[in-house]
Amino acid sequence: MQPLILPVLLASLWTVCTRAGDWCYQSQFTCDHQCNGPDKWNHANSNCGGKYQSPINIVTRKTLTDERLTPFQFNNYQQIFRGTIKNNGHTVVVGVPHLSTISGGGLPSTYKAVQFHLHWGKNGGPGSEHTIDGEQYPMELHIVHMKSQYNDLTTALADQEGVAVLGFFYEKSNSANRKYDPIINSLRSIKATNTNTSLLSISLTQLIPSEQNLTAYYRYKGSLTTPGCTEAVIWTLFENPIPLSMDQLRVFSELKFHDGNPMVETFRPVQPLNGRQVFRSGSAVILASSALLIATIATALGLSQPN
Numbered sequence: 198m199q200p201l202i203l204p205v206l207l208a209s210l211w212t213v214c215t216r217a218g219d220w221c222y223q224s225q226f227t228c229d230h231q232c233n234g235p236d237k238w239n240h241a242n243s244n245c246g247g248k249y250q251s252p253i254n255i256v257t258r259k260t261l262t263d264e265r266l267t268p269f270q271f272n273n274y275q276q277i278f279r280g281t282i283k284n285n286g287h288t289v290v291v292g293v294p295h296l297s298t299i300s301g302g303g304l305p306s307t308y309k310a311v312q313f314h315l316h317w318g319k320n321g322g323p324g325s326e327h328t329i330d331g332e333q334y335p336m337e338l339h340i341v342h343m344k345s346q347y348n349d350l351t352t353a354l355a356d357q358e359g360v361a362v363l364g365f366f367y368e369k370s371n372s373a374n375r376k377y378d379p380i381i382n383s384l385r386s387i388k389a390t391n392t393n394t395s396l397l398s399i400s401l402t403q404l405i406p407s408e409q410n411l412t413a414y415y416r417y418k419g420s421l422t423t424p425g426c427t428e429a430v431i432w433t434l435f436e437n438p439i440p441l442s443m444d445q446l447r448v449f450s451e452l453k454f455h456d457g458n459p460m461v462e463t464f465r466p467v468q469p470l471n472g473r474q475v476f477r478s479g480s481a482v483i484l485a486s487s488a489l490l491i492a493t494i495a496t497a498l499g500l501s502q503p504n
């Protein structure tokens with residue numbers, strides 16, 4: 198009987214110390230605060246241990262071009278709205294009026310925008326959830342949409358293709374991106390968890406690259422990247438990043454988790470592909486390969502040699 202006592206004791210302690218639904222990022226885990234980090238999210242919700250989880254690392258040479266991945270139609274993305282930005286203890290989230298929709302882009306239906314939120318690193322360091330050929334960008338924007346026939350995310354998540362998330366990477370730029378001033382200026386008012394403030398006039402268009410720069414993207418099927426980790430998401434990751442200055446990126450690290458510690462490294466580690474295929478739109482990756490081709494031709498013609 199003796200060997201059984203320890204596991205039973207540990208199991209009962211485990212139940213006492215963790216509450217269902219409690220989860221945290223790895224950056225929040227300390228010896229004093231042993232919260233459920235990403236490797237234990239399946240304790241909070243068994244979906245998190247599923248086969249088709251997100252985020253993933255995209256290996257570009259293993260992606261397949263899919264001609265059906267045509268440009269998106271963005272409807273009412275330019276609509277200016279008054280939003281509320283909230284620190285919910287895991288991220289900052291902005292609810293979006295359900296009037297902005299996306300279609301095309303190889304999606305099976307029209308999807309309407311519900312909310313957007315971000316994932317970031319520490320003081321502008323690596324912070325995106327998805328990675329491209331192992332590269333982690335400083336931040337990632339998720340614009341969450343649901344099929345237009347649904348009225349709430351919970352219902353949409355019961356449909357395997359109920360949710361479409363548009364993901365955008367950020368890159369460091371030398372100058373500030375003034376289109377982000379409303380969001381970045383609002384952050385100082387919502388440093389504490391469960392606080393919110395108004396964004397007086399904002400549009401989705403102002404947050405993302407111009408439409409002609411959104412034709413190159415990756416597509417795969419996965420999940421929410423936070424518990425419940427529901428596998429009901431059609432993922433789109435755009436190749437062209439959004440520029441933000443180092444100062445702008447740093448402001449996100451001034452936000453606080455509920456325990457008062459800096460809200461940093463708010464990303465889930467990449468998950469196994471488990472045989473999934475990642476597709477790319479016709480124009481993805483060509484940006485990089487055409488530059489290489491031009492350089493090769495220039496070298497062959499001797500154009501790169503000084504006279």
Ligand SMILES: [Zn+2]
Pocket residue numbers: 314315316339422
């Ligand atoms: Zn997200």
